[in-house]
Amino acid sequence: MLETLRSIIQEVNGARDLTATLNIIVRRVQQALDTKVCSVYLLEKNLGRYVLMDTVGLNNAAVGRASLSPSEGLVGLVAQRAEPVNLDKARSHPRYFYIPETKEEEFDSFLGVPVIHHGQVLGVLVVQQIESRVFVPEDEAFLITLSAQLAGVIANAEARGAVAGFSPTGLHTPDPSFNGVPGAPGVVIGLAVAVYPPADLTVIPTRTCKNIQIEIKFFNDCLNAVRIDISELKLKVKGQLRPEERELFDAYLHMLSDNALGAEVVALIAQGNWAQGALAQVALAHVHTMERMDNDYLRERATDIKDLCSRVLFYLQEKQKNSLSYPDRCILVSEELSAAMLAEVPKDKLVGVVSAKGSAHAHVAILARAMGLPAVMGVVDLPFAELDGKQLILDGYNGKVFSNPSQALRDRYQEIVREEVQLSTELETIKDLPCETRDGYRVQLWVNTGLMTDVLRSRERGAEGIGLFRTEVPFMLRERFPTESEQTEIYRQQLEAFHPKMVTMRTLDIGGDKPLPYFPIDEENPFLGWRGIRVSMDHPELFLGQVRAMLRASVGFNNLQILLPMISNVKEIDTSVLLIRRAHRELLEEGHGVNMPPIGVMIEVPAMAFQVDAIVKRADFVSVGSNDLTQYMLAVDRNNPRVSNLFSNLHPAMLGVLYKIAVEVRAAGKKLSICGEMAGNPGAAVLLMAMGFDILSMNATNLLRVKSVIRNLTFVQAQELLHKALEQEDTDSVKALIDQELVNAGVERLLRSSRTS
DSSP states (O other), rough: OOHHHHHHHHHHHHOSSSHHHHHHHHHHHHHTTOOSSEEEEEEETTEEEEEEEEESSSSGTTTOOOOOTSSSHHHHHHHHTSOEEEEESGGSSTTOOOOOOOOOOOOOOEEEEEEEEETTTEEEEEEEESSSHHHHHHHHHHHHHHHHHHHHHHHHHHHHHHHHHHHHHSSSSSEEEEOOOEEEEOOOEEEEEEEOOOOOOOGGOBBOOOOOHHHHHHHHHHHHHHHHHHHHHHHHHTSSSHHHHHHHHHHHHTSSTTHHHHHHHHHHHHHHBOHHHHHHHHHHHHHHHHHTTHHHHHHHHHHHHHHHHHHHHHHHHHHHHGGGGOOOOEEEEEESOOOOHHSOOOOOEEEHHHHSOOOOSSSHHHHHTTTTTEEEOOOOOOOGGGTTTOOEEEETTTEEESSOOOEEEEHHHHHHHHHHHHHHHHHHHTSSSSBBTTTOOBBBEEESSSHHHHHHHHHHHHOHHHEEEHHHHHHHSSSSOHHHHHHHHHHHHHHHHTTTTTTTEEEOBBBBOOOOOTTTTSSGGGSSOOOOOOHHHHOOOHHHHHHHHHHHHTTTTTOOEEEEEEEEEEEEHHHHHHHHHHHHHHHTTTTTOOOOEEEEEESHHHHHTTHHHHHHOSSSSEEOOHHHHHHHHHHHOTTTTTSSGGOOOHHHHHHHHHHHHHHHHHHOOOOOEOOGGGSSSHHHHHHHHHHSSSSEEEEEEHHHHHHHHHHTSSSSHHHHHHHHHHHHHSHHHHHHHHHHHHHHHHHHGGSHHHOOO
């Protein structure tokens, strides 16, 4: 049975579309289980009914016409329960419902299993038999395993159909949408541009070419470049391999000939396809065909084709890289966006970002918020390549992406955009006013930065300092480690732009969701691995060079603070401080007039929340990184959209830990800031202020919203709200308390995410 299952899955993977997939499933399952009937029903969301989409054994005329609601029939029972139903006398069951056009009255045995994807029943897979028969557990397990495979295929087809405005059953879908998680607030309408990692055949979008003849010549030039590479490789290994082994290179050259793969690609380009898309289509078709073959030798050739075509794709992409143009109002769409992808788009053209992977707490989402770009993250089933060139509406408040929007929907969102502009104009009037409560309690609002554009935007919005300069961002945008002199120039720009206000520079915090392309860190569990200060301590030469650059950049300004990330024990603090003092001493000896800056420690690891007394003996100030502290406190990967609903800074345990930290740091007389995304949440900011955090550091986008909320409350109200929040047992109760308080204060429009409801 396992071999049969594997064979069916291979055949399904090579199917050209959903119709072919369903046909393969019903035919192969009917044969494997030796039943008279096998059928597939899919959910039509517009109708709320499960439609018969393919069958072997029932009346084919009923396909696409027969349907059942979740409250009707045995198919509806399977969908309703979301579990298998196995009956030997189906017609005697109270839920049996006869649909005349199916002509299924003679079938008495019934086994139905749900097709479930992300908790939703997308369909039901059914087998039936004439005679009374209870299907054995092995049959049930076989269908359940197959339905799990089918779920992903159906979800993918549903998503692809939505791009064109159709459901899997063929009905027109008005204003199709894709659901993700809110990454950065805001609403925008623009054109999608699909971006993708290099030399990956599976993610190439469908595009047309401007000039067929030029495109064919371009492809042939790249194909010839790979032929030359293979020929040179053949000569290079001539003395190392036997003649029969070198024949493999001849086989490669034959595959690349004008009469083989090359001819097929040219034929597709001649129909108007661009070279990359044509190559990917031909390559994947051959790979899928060969992977399904019984012959081991032929199956292995699939890898050869994939490798060769990836080499050609690399040449195509390298040569087209410089000719890539971005439209006005560009929305970047990708499987997994990176900081470098954002940086490649002219800032006056980029208006929004959508990523199939990641969550609201991923590094690229944080950057999007810093840049004022609406973002939707974790759109798991997004067919991003097919969105290329399509008009999209991006709703960063609700985590929705609409493709092919109707005029009515566009008008609705244009009104929201106008409201946003009006609100921003209103908030501008308070940018130069202090952030203090109605009864005179003062809290400072600083900003998190990573790019010079962040700094300029921050100054415009009245930021009082930089609470977190992410020094890894300049590292991520380069192809090598920046030199000490290059770093000095970057840091000096930040310090000068904010002088005389303080600038807090976090030492290099790579690893986790912030890899460097030229310094790969491959780990099973990167968030619990080699990251932050751990990398710096293992590479003191990097740490010293960075600290020297910071100190040199501060000459004449003296507004630098250094912050140590991912501290998990006091030894790391002691070693870091010794190295900073060493760098300071070296620079003095070299004749630089540098001052020793304040040194702070980030509390991101729960263990350090219970060693505050040890931290305050060593640090000049303390800063809480709420993103990672929440992640580690709740054991939730903040980049995983499947569990993003479990990630909340307002979890009662988080509030308790933050309150404990605040009490102990203030008792020691040290400054306390928080530089995670929690500080930019207007409601959460009120609680943090009440706890005693001196500085709230956030993205510039949220600064005026937070200031407006705080200026509309008294400190007494904030403390009362905090005490009630600390008594709650779940996150929803905390949120409800905050919402009610801010509604009473008349500032609810500054914090609601459901702006479009």
